[in-house]
Structures are given as C-alpha cells and as structure tokens.
Amino acid sequence: MILDIDISGLGVIERAELPLGPGFTAITGETGAGKTMIVTALGLLRGGRASADAVRSGATKAVVEGRWQLDSDSPAARLAADAGAELDENDELLVARQVSAEGRSRAWLGGRGVPASILADLGERLVVVHGQSDQWRLRSEGAQRAALDAFGGAELRTARSAVREAHIRRGELRSELQTLSDAEAERELEAARLRRALADIEPAEPQPGEDVTLLARIERLSNLEALRRDVGQAHELLAGDSSAGFGGEGGGSSTELVSQVRSLIDSATSSDPALGELGQAAADISFAIDELGLRLAGYLDGLEAEGSGELAQLNDRLTLLTSLTRTYGPTLDDVIELGSQAGMQLLDLENDSTRIQELETQIAEAEATLAAAASRLTELRTATASLLEERVTTELHALAMPAAQLTVEISPLDEIAAHGGDRVAFMLRPHPGTEPTPLGKGASGGELSRVMLALEVVLADVSSVPTLVFDEVDAGVGGSAAIEIGRRLQRLSANAQVIVVTHLAQVAAFSDNHISIEKSSDGQFTTSSIRRISGADRTQEIARLLSGLSDSETGNAHAEELLELAAANRAAPGGAGHDAAADGSRSVV
Incomplete structure (x- = not known):
C-alpha cells in the first residue's frame, strides 16, 4: 500500500505531504484547489507521461516521492529487486519522479535511477486508477471482455492463454506459408535455371585454371x-x-x-x-x-x-x-562453383515445395487446436457471465438502482482472435419495461459510475492489485445513490487500499482517512495545502460539501448524521472496520 506521497512544485502545490495508509482515504477540496494534482502525482509515480505543463509556475522542477510498503516476497518487490532497488528494514520502497521546467524527466526506485518504463511495470502491479475517462472506456468491448475474464479467475486466464498461444502458432504457420507461396513463381524460375546449369556444366566437367592452360597450349601449337x-x-x-x-x-x-x-x-x-x-x-x-x-x-x-x-x-x-x-560466369571458377552448388540449391527449392505441403497440414492441425481452445474459453466465459450478471446486478440494487439488471451477451466473432472467438457486450436495463441496451449506447454518466463501482466491488475478490484510486467517479450521482457508493467504497477497502477524489459528502463521510486540500492566493500565485482532518474540522468539511456552508448549524448537524451513519456501517458485521490511526493494523501488499 501507499504510506504517503510528498509533492513539490506540481501545479498549484508548492510543497505538501499526502498522508495515506490503509483503508479508505477520501480527498476533498474546493474546485481548483488541486485535487487532480494528486492523481497527476500518482500518474508520474506509475511511470506516466511527464509534461512541463505540470511544473508549478516559477518553479524549476516538480518532484514527487511516494513511499510504498510491500511484502518482500510479492511480485512487485521482486520486480523492484530486478531493477536494482532494495526495500529498507521496514519493507518500504521509495519511488520518485522529477520533471524539469523544460520537460525532462528522471525516475528513481529505491534511490537508484531507473527508466520510467520500470515505474510503469511496477505501477501496474501496485495501483489501478479509475477516472471519468475509465467510465467511457467501460463502454468498449475490449474493457468489458477484460472485466469478464478477470472475474473468471485463474482457470479462465489459463484458457485464454491457451487460445492466445494457439492463435500465435497458427499465425506463424500462415505467415511462413504465405512467404513460400508468394515466392513460388521465383522458385520455379530459379529451379529451371539450376537444372539448365547442371545439364550444361556437369557433362563439360570444367577444371580450375583449365582455360588458362588451354590458351597456352593453343598458342604453342599455333x-x-x-x-x-x-x-x-x-x-x-x-x-x-x-x-x-x-x-x-x-x-x-x-x-x-x-x-x-x-x-x-x-x-x-x-x-x-x-x-x-x-x-x-x-x-x-x-x-x-x-x-x-x-x-x-x-x-x-x-x-x-x-x-x-x-x-x-x-x-x-x-x-x-x-x-x-x-x-x-563471369569466371570459370564461378562456373565450377555453380556446378558444385546447383544440386544442393535445387534440393532446397524442392524441399520448399515439400514444406508447403507440410505447412498446409500443420495449419489444419493448428486450426483445430485453436478452435478447441476457443470453444473451451467460450464455455468458461458463458458460465462466468451468468455469475457476473448476478453479482453485479445485486450490487446495482444496493447502489440505488433497485430495478436495474446487467446482462452479459456472448456472441461469436467471424474469426477467432488472440483473445478468443467471442464478442462480449455488457447490456444494462436500468428500469422495468425497457429493453437492455449496450453500455456504450444507453447508459448515462451516473449509471456508468455505479456500474463501474459495482464491477470493482465484485472484482475485488479476484484482483491482486492492492491500491484502487477513484478520481471523481461519483460525478452525476447524488442523494441515496451517493450514500450507497460511499458504503460500497468502504466495503471495498476491506480488501484493498482505496483512495477517492470526491466532491460528495456522502462518499467522504464513509472514509477512514479524510484529506482536505485548501487553496490560498496572494494575488499573484495560488497555493494549495494538504492536511488530514478529523473531529470538528472534518464535520465542517462534510457540511461544506453538503451545503457550501461550513459554519451552518443545520449543515453541521447533517454532517454529524452522515458521519454517524458511516461509523455505524463500519462497526456493523461485514463493515470495513478500519482505524486510520492504526497504520499497522492491515496486511500490506
């Protein structure tokens, strides 16, 4: 998990430390305060593209340092070790990124300079970021198929790998056959040339230097x-x-x-x-x-x-x-060389014709293997789809969509691809009496937010990524639906570190760790500060999110009610049960 992130010279943030830790962390603040800079900082630590535009005006560079706690036997720790980085005595790993005002970027892992691509590989194992753009990506068939396959677990991943390997094998055989077939006419011409050469050269039996000897003898006799x-x-x-x-x-x-x-x-x-x-x-x-x-x-x-x-x-x-x-020729030695090599060359060309026949047989076998592997993958996807439909639909009902139903349609592709022979489509019926429509066509932004969150909750049991980041995925949602989103994020944090950038009080109230970003201005520069809030400060921030009035007695009363609801949910059987103060109470990555 991420223990903390230190930021300097990034956007509106001059210098700030972001304390994180286990459980559910909510990050709130006014518009323009710099909440998105937190996601930008995480993107840099995950090996994302560095831009000079992110450097604070007047600063020479932006620096982001993140401190992770890892299991020393985890794949992420092994990857770091392979890159030359080492965990400290507390199994902590320091990841750093620097961007100059000219746009030059440097990266460090455990104090050792590394390419940004190493951070990208490590980031895939440590953090998944969901933003509003991911909602739109969920509309794509590829993202929906990936979600279904992820829910299918190890058996489905193995089946998909078998399809991919069979697809690669068929592609290699097809490519080789195409190459040989394209050159068949040239091979026939070359074979004819070699046969003529053998017919001309072999009977003559020319010897090295014979032409020089003949000329000398002829000169003598003449x-x-x-x-x-x-x-x-x-x-x-x-x-x-x-x-x-x-x-x-x-x-x-x-x-x-x-x-x-x-x-x-x-x-x-x-x-x-x-x-x-x-x-x-x-x-x-x-x-x-x-x-x-x-x-x-x-x-x-x-x-x-x-x-x-x-x-x-x-x-x-x-x-x-x-x-x-x-x-x-051009020389007699060339003639002699051709005569000695033509037989082998001709044999190779004839072997190419034999290889074409072999390839045709092997391609037929590879087609059968691929078809069988794809058929098995389809069976597993079909079984997995039924269970995913049931689980996600249940989550949608809890997210204030009581009549919604998610269905997963699986139909055959015209040709088996590397990912299988299936077209996967998530269909949503938000209300009774309506026909299910593809997510990419009929779902609103708020509905997509809830579908994505429902999927994330369902997939949490099979996900190996320890940190989930949600960047205002609750946009377009309010009221009771927002409370249910907060409740689900709290539940999700039982199995993963959850970091949420939100503008909804109903979501922030359910967090274990509340971070507030506040901005100030001296008339020339805007500066943001980051602090962890609790007690009365947190109540006032929840009230501000609710009504925009942090000092309102009614707003504060409503905020207290929300916080009490979240605390009761946490304490109830099956609640997340986190204590933000107990940083060591949770198992690490």
Whole structure:
C-alpha cells in the first residue's frame, strides 16, 4: 500500500505531504484547489507521461516521492529487486519522479535511477486508477471482455492463454506459408535455371585454371612451324655438320669450335700449367653445349610427334568453356562453383515445395487446436457471465438502482482472435419495461459510475492489485445513490487500499482517512495545502460539501448524521472496520 506521497512544485502545490495508509482515504477540496494534482502525482509515480505543463509556475522542477510498503516476497518487490532497488528494514520502497521546467524527466526506485518504463511495470502491479475517462472506456468491448475474464479467475486466464498461444502458432504457420507461396513463381524460375546449369556444366566437367592452360597450349601449337625453324637452327649452330655449317664456308659447329679451343688450351698447358683452369672451363663449355644440343634434339623430336588434329580439339574445348563462362560466369571458377552448388540449391527449392505441403497440414492441425481452445474459453466465459450478471446486478440494487439488471451477451466473432472467438457486450436495463441496451449506447454518466463501482466491488475478490484510486467517479450521482457508493467504497477497502477524489459528502463521510486540500492566493500565485482532518474540522468539511456552508448549524448537524451513519456501517458485521490511526493494523501488499 501507499504510506504517503510528498509533492513539490506540481501545479498549484508548492510543497505538501499526502498522508495515506490503509483503508479508505477520501480527498476533498474546493474546485481548483488541486485535487487532480494528486492523481497527476500518482500518474508520474506509475511511470506516466511527464509534461512541463505540470511544473508549478516559477518553479524549476516538480518532484514527487511516494513511499510504498510491500511484502518482500510479492511480485512487485521482486520486480523492484530486478531493477536494482532494495526495500529498507521496514519493507518500504521509495519511488520518485522529477520533471524539469523544460520537460525532462528522471525516475528513481529505491534511490537508484531507473527508466520510467520500470515505474510503469511496477505501477501496474501496485495501483489501478479509475477516472471519468475509465467510465467511457467501460463502454468498449475490449474493457468489458477484460472485466469478464478477470472475474473468471485463474482457470479462465489459463484458457485464454491457451487460445492466445494457439492463435500465435497458427499465425506463424500462415505467415511462413504465405512467404513460400508468394515466392513460388521465383522458385520455379530459379529451379529451371539450376537444372539448365547442371545439364550444361556437369557433362563439360570444367577444371580450375583449365582455360588458362588451354590458351597456352593453343598458342604453342599455333606457332609449331616457327618453333621447328628456330629450334632447328639453334641445334645446327651447336651440332651442325662441319662441311656446311651455319657459320658459312670454312666454319664449323659450335661443338667443333669449342673442341678446337679446348685442344689448343690443352697443348699450351704443357708449357704453362697455370692454363689448366682455363682448360677445365673449356671442357665444361663443351659438356654444356653437348647437353643443350641433346635437349634441343629431344624438343625437335617432340614437335614431330604432335599432330595437327590436337589444335582443333583444343579450340573446340576452349569455345565450350568460353560459352559456359559467358552464361554462368563471369569466371570459370564461378562456373565450377555453380556446378558444385546447383544440386544442393535445387534440393532446397524442392524441399520448399515439400514444406508447403507440410505447412498446409500443420495449419489444419493448428486450426483445430485453436478452435478447441476457443470453444473451451467460450464455455468458461458463458458460465462466468451468468455469475457476473448476478453479482453485479445485486450490487446495482444496493447502489440505488433497485430495478436495474446487467446482462452479459456472448456472441461469436467471424474469426477467432488472440483473445478468443467471442464478442462480449455488457447490456444494462436500468428500469422495468425497457429493453437492455449496450453500455456504450444507453447508459448515462451516473449509471456508468455505479456500474463501474459495482464491477470493482465484485472484482475485488479476484484482483491482486492492492491500491484502487477513484478520481471523481461519483460525478452525476447524488442523494441515496451517493450514500450507497460511499458504503460500497468502504466495503471495498476491506480488501484493498482505496483512495477517492470526491466532491460528495456522502462518499467522504464513509472514509477512514479524510484529506482536505485548501487553496490560498496572494494575488499573484495560488497555493494549495494538504492536511488530514478529523473531529470538528472534518464535520465542517462534510457540511461544506453538503451545503457550501461550513459554519451552518443545520449543515453541521447533517454532517454529524452522515458521519454517524458511516461509523455505524463500519462497526456493523461485514463493515470495513478500519482505524486510520492504526497504520499497522492491515496486511500490506
């Protein structure tokens, strides 16, 4: 529960502390005193949108601090711990929010800076705020369906989760099928291309670098005659016959010339042994010439063995590889890669066709699962609707609508949605002889206020949110109906902390804790103060709410009568039985 809220620089509030605690707290004050700033402060602590407009004129920032008491094992406490916040020794958690005059916002949880979204997640577990806008939201089918499902408890929530999961599963399968179906034409074209590629590439069996090797071989064969001429002449120079050597008349082959040089050096060596090294060099040259001559002769023999038919075959092969490269390239390596991968790619495409058939089967199964889950949810909603109708109608009778009747109509949707296959409509018959009409069409503001309060009282037994805030939800209500609203809010506070911003004395009289907001002005600025009132001060405030005259003896007498009625209701069996002074008398969140 919320123990207190400290506010500074927010709207008309310069600095104020709002003492709360257990039970039913009523907040009253004159129009413009700043009652709505309390709801604004709570909105900031719940991670709501921060606006510079909320900062008090002349202030640099607005700061709101709320002190909560939590059960250390509650989901809210665990969420706070996950965010790095810690409860103090009294299991209390400090939540703070600051808004600058420029509109910048900061948030703290347990003294640790956190994103505002963390406060929003925590706020959903700690506080529910009902305002006049919520009355209008109650007109929507979604809000009515949510109320019915909340009343249905754990079994209905489980059934709804099963529908949601089945709906998600069907959606995923449908999406995958749609994707594959949309690409089917492209897959067929790609499969045809891959089949053509395999038919062209596999028989050719191209090898890496083969085109380069072919070009080199073709170049060699294309110049075969020139090779024979040049290499032949070189061979003749080395080892041609001595009588008609390439060197001309009187010349000889290189072999003969070197042999003559060697003989002359050998002869001279007998006279000068130092020429022995030169003789060895001449011998080496002779051996090298002989070796080169043998290799040239071998090369010429090889040329004679190469036939002219090979060149035509090589040109045909190069033409084939060039065609493949042009079609599937840009390089021969790309052609080879395509040939090695096309089979697997083609298999994947064929598997897509198989996957389409599998998906169609799985979607049919998912449809059946979803239909069964939705049917079970409809059964539970139908049973829950009967009980909700009875309980809410009973509450409406107690809220000065003795002939009113709420009915819940459940009809099928055209297609099952994530929330099920049901259209839920709350129908209200306010008076005998009238036809039930949807809340969204026929109910007045006062009737909506009472329907919402009746629902809240009924749902309190199944709600896990510990604090309920009502912002002038009693608008349009008065007289005995207002007394019954006060009585019901008092009853509701037996199971939750209830905070009500109200302008009705009949409602405020039933509170355990009465907070008054008063405004004052120095001619330039309006300032509001907040204080807890009791005794004569409370009697005068109730009288002011009743008649606008806080000093009227008649008004005070009427106020005392209201307070006595509320006290008797509290003390009666089944009453709320709260003592605002005993802050520790109530179990916490």
